[in-house]
Amino acid sequence: MGSAWVRGGLALILGMLAACSSPPLQGPREPSVAPVPTAPRPSAARWVAVDWTELPGWGRDDLLAAWPALLAGCRRPVPGWAEFCARAALQPPADALEATLLLMKHLRPWRLAADNGDTTGLLTGYFEPRLAASRTRQGAFQWPVHALPADPALRRLPRREVDTHPRFAPLELAYLDDPFALLQLQIQGSGRLIMRDGSGVERVSRVAFAGHNDQPFESVAKALLARGEITDASWRGLSDWARRNPAKVRDAMAVNPRVVYFREEALADVAQGPRGAQGVPLTPGRSVAVDRSVIALGTPLWLDSTEPLSTTPLQRLVMAQDVGGAIAGAVRADLFWGLGDEAGLQAGRTKQALRLWALLPEGRKP
Structure with missing residues (x-):
């Protein structure tokens, strides 16, 4: 018709x-x-x-x-x-x-x-990002995606403490190679992790929103712009800044105390959102x-x-x-x-x- x-x-x-x-x-x-x-x-x-x-x-x-x-x-x-x-x-x-x-x-x-x-x-x-990841902490893959803690007191800790607290180590689902990719994942609420096994075969899994730490969200990009650290607040601009300033990254990320926790899900249908x-x-x-x-x-x-x-x-x-x-x-x-x-x-x-x-x-x- x-x-x-x-x-x-x-x-x-x-x-x-x-x-x-x-x-x-x-x-x-x-x-x-x-x-x-x-x-x-x-x-x-x-x-x-x-x-x-x-x-x-x-x-x-x-x-x-x-x-x-x-x-x-x-x-x-x-x-x-x-x-x-x-x-x-x-x-x-x-x-x-x-x-x-x-x-x-x-x-x-x-x-x-x-x-x-x-x-x-x-x-x-909003969208679902595709992000390079590793099951183990190695090389550039240093930024953990955390599962939701069962302990409510642990769950509410701000980002700076999550990054250093030993009780979060068993909750690390995977590791990303870019701190701002982690921030992007937390803002979008879900994403696909692209990992390669020892033989080079690509494995894809989905991580989905499981909860957060009840802390307020603060814009890292806005803080970096205010300090004159960046002029490009796009994800690419933020990632470029992180590569040039590795010693400043953790303090910059800590500006945002909000942490989002994830659960891993089977990806039965790659076409499904x-x-x-x-x-x-x-x-x-x-x-x-x-x-x-x-x-x-x-x-x-x-x-x-x-x-x-x-x-x-x-x-x-x-x-x-x-x-x-x-x-x-x-x-x-x-x-x-x-x-x-x-x-x-x-x-x-x-x-x-x-x-x-x-x-x-x-x-x-x-």
Whole structure:
């Protein structure tokens, strides 16, 4: 089916809907529910029911590309989603138009706004890095990836003490050859470790977020910029500085007392993204981290922004499937770009204005 025909058909449908639409309604709010999955917190956002015609770019996204992420989110649906999820799984759409009509028939869009009424927020990005690693401490591989300590007191120690405390030695899962690669891994929350055994065969494993030490995060790059130590705060610039200044590296890293701990996971499917906070694999370009006190994990969202370093519209269906320490507020999302260097470049460039709409089952209120 041609894309022009699809857009034309949708334009007609949207026009008919607009002709009979009612004024937007202010959505009532419900208290949060714990444990995960959760429902939105009452004071965290304003929810306004709107018509489909208000979603910029609706009808132009290839919703079939988003369907795997939607079905993944349906593996752990929040209350009220079981009926829609069963329908989506049992009656998969044949094309983008059918997928669009299915969503329009059974869901309703709600515009998200901050408590002050602001409907514009921030979109950032993250990714899964590929990092050279070693099972043993050797040569340049001196920077350990730690497992989560069982002792809560040990777990809360700041970075400077973690680096020197003897009780952390048994918790060293692997070693990286770049301190800022370790920092990048801790910021992204997961990564793939590329290791070679004695015969030179490459082994790949995934390390995933297991917890942190409850210490505040401080930017090492910002501190180095303030001291005049660097002018390039990119990961490459930081790594170059570390190679030129090995004696200064540990003190620089200690500026950030936050330590993230990891668990190692089998990599059964190399094409599959890491598991997000919802417990399902993330889909590149279709999974986002959100503030789950506002948006329940597993909620489909319509995202309106621009491509990184561009004015080209970025308007697509995404799924709320992860969380992040810096992701707070109603109109805030962190888009998962995928694996490797190219995804890393996209993630690093992503810092654009954002508008969001949540899609909820018909008859269900936030």
